[in-house]
Every structure is written in structure tokens, then in C-alpha cells.
Amino acid sequence: MRESVTVITTERFFARRRTEAGRPFFARRRTEAGRPPVTRKKAMVRSLIFVASVCAFSLLGGCGDHGGDIYLGKWSAPTRHTTLEIAKNGDNYLVADTHLNFFAGGVKTDKLPAVYKDGMLVIGTGLESQSLGYDKKKDVVLMQFADGTGELQRVK
CATH class of the missing domain: 2.40.128.20 (Calycin beta-barrel core domain)
Structure with a gap:
């Protein structure tokens, strides 16, 4: 018995995964959890807060009693x-x-x-x-x- 192998092209693959709005699955406006995606501004603010907290902890860490x-x-x-x-x-x-x-x-x-x-x-x-x-x-x-x-x- 011969098994048939179906080759799926990328066009057919993405066509099967389109959303209701007609965009591919990777271009959705919402994440899998239903939240809106993180914008550049939010990402910059988060990274700025992270860098500031690391700097503050490193400065305060050196002030301990030796x-x-x-x-x-x-x-x-x-x-x-x-x-x-x-x-x-x-x-x-x-x-x-x-x-x-x-x-x-x-x-x-x-x-x-x-x-x-x-x-x-x-x-x-x-x-x-x-x-x-x-x-x-x-x-x-x-x-x-x-x-x-x-x-x-x-x-x-």
C-alpha cells in the first residue's frame, strides 16, 4: 500500500490560519491571552524602569556595613x-x-x-x-x- 504525502506550501499554510479580519495569524492585533500587544512606548518605559531599578540596587548594595x-x-x-x-x-x-x-x-x-x-x-x-x-x-x-x-x- 502506498501512502500519499501532501506538500503544504507556505501560501496554503498561512491561508488556513487566517483570522476573521483576513490577516495572517502572526499579524493579529491581540495576543493569545486577549491583551493588546506591547507598543514601543510601553517597551521603552519598561526597559527604562528596569535599568533605573538595577542602578539603584547596585548603588544601595555598596552602602552596606562591611x-x-x-x-x-x-x-x-x-x-x-x-x-x-x-x-x-x-x-x-x-x-x-x-x-x-x-x-x-x-x-x-x-x-x-x-x-x-x-x-x-x-x-x-x-x-x-x-x-x-x-x-x-x-x-x-x-x-x-x-x-x-x-x-x-x-x-x-
Whole structure:
């Protein structure tokens, strides 16, 4: 048995899909949902509103409180011969820890990366991490040392 194949030309295809007004289906004045189509003016207004809202949100997003910025600067504990210098490094921080080197003698400076997390500055020291706390009343940084917690004063 042979099956017949009907070739539909574009003219016949569009002729079958004409509306009552005689226009092709893609030239209707209303959308499928029955609403009038969006005009150029409406499209321009919508895009202008979208661009303005994106600009406003991006400007306001930069105005938030960056909690780790309170740690920026130079901190010192003269009784422990330790100095920390904390600087911004992109979204993270870089800590220069200057302290006494007991094994070789003299002073040693270590540069370590840090991240602000849960209200504390967390310094990656290699095998483990060290957390720095901030006391607002005294304006000091709290740091854990081998013999207990120490306070580092802000160097002005």
C-alpha cells in the first residue's frame, strides 16, 4: 500500500490560519491571552524602569556595613612584642603578623590571609585557624596566645 504525502506550501499554510479580519495569524492585533500587544512606548518605559531599578540596587548594595573593616589598621601588644597590620585584599583581608622569633632570634613577620566570618576575623595559619575578636568598648582586638588571650591596642 502506498501512502500519499501532501506538500503544504507556505501560501496554503498561512491561508488556513487566517483570522476573521483576513490577516495572517502572526499579524493579529491581540495576543493569545486577549491583551493588546506591547507598543514601543510601553517597551521603552519598561526597559527604562528596569535599568533605573538595577542602578539603584547596585548603588544601595555598596552602602552596606562591611563588618570586617573595623579590624583594618595597625594593632600592637607591646608587652608581648607583637604587632598586627591588617589590610583589605579584595573581599578578604591580609594580616602581617610581626612577632619575636624564639628559635632564630630577632623579629619575624608572617603574612597570612584572613576572612571575616560570623563577626570575627579568621586568620588561616596553615594547619589551623586563629580567630580575632573586637571589643567595641575598649577599641581593642582580642587574640589567642600560647599563654592565654591578649589585647592588642590600635596604633594611631
